[in-house]
Amino acid sequence: MKKLLAALLLFFTFLSTQAQIIEPVKWNSRVEKLSETEFNLILEGKIDAGWHVYSQFTPDGGPLPTELKFTKGDYELVGKTQESKTKTAFNDVFEVNETYFEKNVTLTQKIKVTNPNLKNIKVDLDYQVCKESCINSNKSFQFEIPKSAEIQATKPVIAIENIDSSTAVTETVKTDIAKEIAPIVTPKNEEKSENNGIWSIFLLSILGGLFATITPCVFPMIPMTVSFFLKQSTSKSKGKFNAFFYGFCIVAICVLITIPFHLIEGINRDIFAEISNNVYLNIFFFLIFTIFAISFFGAFEITIPNKFANKVDNASNKGGLIGVFFMALTLIIVSFSCIGPAIGLVMGTSLNSDGGATILSIAMLGFGLGLALPFMFFALAPSLLSNLPKSGGWLNTVKVVFGFIELALAMKFISNADIGLDLHLLEREVFIAIWIAIFGALSLYLFGKFTLPHDSPLNHISVGRLVLAVITLSFTIYMIPGLWGAPLKMISAFPPPSTYSESPQGFGNNTVSSNTTELPKNAVLGVHNLVSFEDYEQGLAYAKEVNKPILIDFTGKQCQNCRVMENNVWSDETVLKILKNEIVLISLYGDDRKELPENEQYISKETGNKVTTVGQKWSEFQRLNYGTNARPYYVLIDLNEKKLNEAVPYTPNIQEYKTWLEDGISKFKK
Structure with a gap:
């Protein structure tokens, strides 16, 4: 039962917890000295x-050709x-x-310096990378031109890539850039996690489309539509082809809906990253849901204007494949x-994630496929149509159940x-109380203790309804x-963290933990009483x-997978012992809206924008030094700020995460 409930809940938030940035080309840059005034600016890309x-x-x-x-x-x-x-x-x-x-x-441009005081050169790279589909990308690189005495041939320098328009490089980050940092390479386990996340998104989207077919508006259309194609066609094979093309059109329409979002992203490729934690966007989705x-619940119907619907319906009478397309529409x-x-x-969940328009298209592809599958399946096996349950009041019950779930998820956005x-x-505590009220009311509804406007009279409770x-x-x-x-580990991704609570130390223990008197200077007491x-x-x-x-724990206040890691992995006794005794924890919140002190705010020379918040500072720090903006993201480093092992993203397996910690710590001790 625990797995079933978790699967049902995670479906509705899968996108915001899985999506990552898709970059098929990993770039590195370096400067090569040829003489006192001549240099090669070299860009090297590793293509997936x-x-x-x-x-x-x-x-x-x-x-589209590559352009520098x-x-x-x-x-x-x-x-x-x-x-x-x-x-x-x-x-x-x-x-x-x-x-x-x-x-x-590899792209190499030879230059001749005409002013010995030249410090850096900025280069914008526009290129197209293709597989089955194409992605138009652009990146910005800054080549540092050192003084003659400091130049070493083929010495790598870090590239400033795609600096977010809402962020800027802080003095701390500038210092780190000047250090000898190894070229950024995406770790294999991060790429694996990204691929697994995309597959999860796609498969769960299909599940969502299938759920949508058992609503009052869609379910009765399945036998009607399939029967129409089979009976109106000149042959069974033609009827099956039309039914399959009908399903294909449903999928195509769902994907076409996402095209405007790709255009928006083309204008500003970081737009979705900028709004992923936007307060007003979350309020908007709360209101919509x-x-x-x-x-x-039956208060009113949300419909497309009849005038538009009638025009589309009339177009479906044209016949042929065009008519089938308009039937799907x-x-x-x-x-x-x-x-x-x-x-x-x-x-909503796609645009509220880091994946942008690409993840949205993948999700809508899966949703459209799930919505179309029943039509295509019953076209292949029309004899099974008679086994479908008859339309009736149970369909409205399904709709009401979805209404309760929508309301619960609306609370997550607010x-x-x-x-x-x-x-x-x-x-x-308030969040959990509201969820208890919502799902408690759903339980009473399913037990038949009250009805809603469009419900049929309930003489008895079906077995399925009773089980649910x-x-x-x-x-x-x-x-x-x-x-x-x-801790409520089953829903750890949904409620606010325990630190965002009326009783951070637990009910009945409002006093500060005794070990807070021993806190190091500038440290705070975080989740599980961890000093960070x-x-x-x-x-x-x-x-x-x-x-x-x-x-280094790159995290976020609104990061759902971060909460899963803290509640389900960090809470493990053996992992928690390591975190408390064998490492120094630095938690950097990429969505912290806290204003930086006035004397720490400045205008970025690269973007021209002002750095004003703590979150902007740490997001840029992560992007420049580790080549990703994924959250959570964990990096083990030594006292010289060198990585002890490969950084890892979201790692829900306790043993795997523990092994990773022990590996880094053992290398530090050597």
């Missing part, structure tokens, strides 16, 4: 398997940018011989009151906004101890005092 990047010299009429844009300064370009080995093949789509790179790409929930339009909340949930603003109006009622009631009872500080630092330099200084390795 199956992907390819187009050359600067791809012919007109073909794919150099800012003007006290230097001259010597010749054209040189490329590493390329491949050439005929492209049937563009009908040209395209030139491209596979596996690796609440309205959808009230609609599901008609289904989505007339069913909007039922599937609209599900589509809104998929889109909780994110409350945490972001640090208002403490919806602390952990018992599961819901059990879940409600399970949450009650959470009011007194129980929320400033990198302060934590580093303390680690040098006690001679212990450092665990």
Whole structure:
């Protein structure tokens, strides 16, 4: 039962907890000295398997070529940018011989410095990377031109890539950039986690589409539509083809909905990263989901204007494949009151994640496939149509159940906004109490203790309804101890953390823990009474005092997977012992909206934007030094700030995480 409840709940928030940035090319930059005034600026890219990047010299009429844009300064370009080995093949789509790179790409531009005081050169790189589909990307690199005495041939320098418009480089980050930092390479386990996350998103989206088919607007259409195609076609094979094309059109329409979001992302590729923790976006989705929930309860119907629906319906009478397409569009339009909340949930959680438009398209692809599968399946096996349950009052019951779930998830969005603003109006106990009330009311509804406007008379409770009622009631009872500080591991991703609570130390223990008197200077007491630092330099200084390795915890106040790690992994007795005794913990919150002191705020020379918040500072620190903005993200370093082992992202397996900690600590001791 625990796994079933967790699966049902995690479906509705899968996107915001899994998505990561997709970058098929990992870039590194370096400066090579040729003489006292001449240098090579070198860009090296490692291309993921199956992907390819187009050359600067791809012919007109073909794919987009790579383009380098150099800012003007006290230097001259010597010749054209040189490329590493390329491949050439005929492209049937563009009908040209395209030139491209596979596996690796190197771009080398020779320059001559005309002013010895030149410190750096900024280069913008625009390129297209393709597999089955193409991604247009752009990156910014800053090449540091050291003085003659400091130049060492082929010495790598860190590249400032795609600095977020809402962030800027702090003095701390600037200092780190000047250090000899190894080229950024995405760890294999992070790539594996990203791939697993995408598959989870896709599969759970299919599940969501299947759930949408058992709503009152869609379910009755399955036998009607399949029968229409089979009976109206000249042959059974033609009828099956039309039914399959109908399903394909449903999938295509769902994916087409996401195109405007790709256009928005094309204008500003970091737009979704900027809004992933936006307070007002969370408030907006709270209102949308609440309205959808009230609609599901029967207060009103949310529909597309009839005039538009009628035009689409009339177009479906044209016949042929075009008519089938408009039939599919008609289904989505007339069913909007039922599937609209599900589509809104998929889109809302996608845009509220780090994955952007790509993750949104993947999610909508899965949702459309789930919605279309029943139509295609019963076209193959029409004899099974007679086994489908008859439409009736049970469909409205399903709709109401979805309404309760929508309402519960709406509370998660408003909780994110409350945490972001640090208002403490919806602390952990209040959140859990509201969820207990919502799922308690759902239990009473399923037991038939009250009815809603569109419910049919209830003479008895079906077996399925009774089982669901018992599961819901059990879940409600399970949450009650959470009011007194129980961890509630099953739903650890949903409520605010225990530190965002009326009783951070647990019910009946409002006094500060005795070990807080021994807190190091500038340290705070965090989850599980762990001593941690929320400033990198302060934590580093303390680690040098006690001679212990450092665990950097890149986290967020609104990060759901961070809460899962803290409640389910860090709470393990053996892991917690390591965290308390063998490392120095530095927790850096990338979504902390706290204002930096006036004397620490400044204008970034790179972006022209002002750094004003703590979150902007640490997000940039993570991006520049570790090449990712994933949360959670864990890095073990020594006292010289060198990585002890490969950093890891979200790692819910306790033994795997423990082994990773022990590996880094053992290397530190050697």
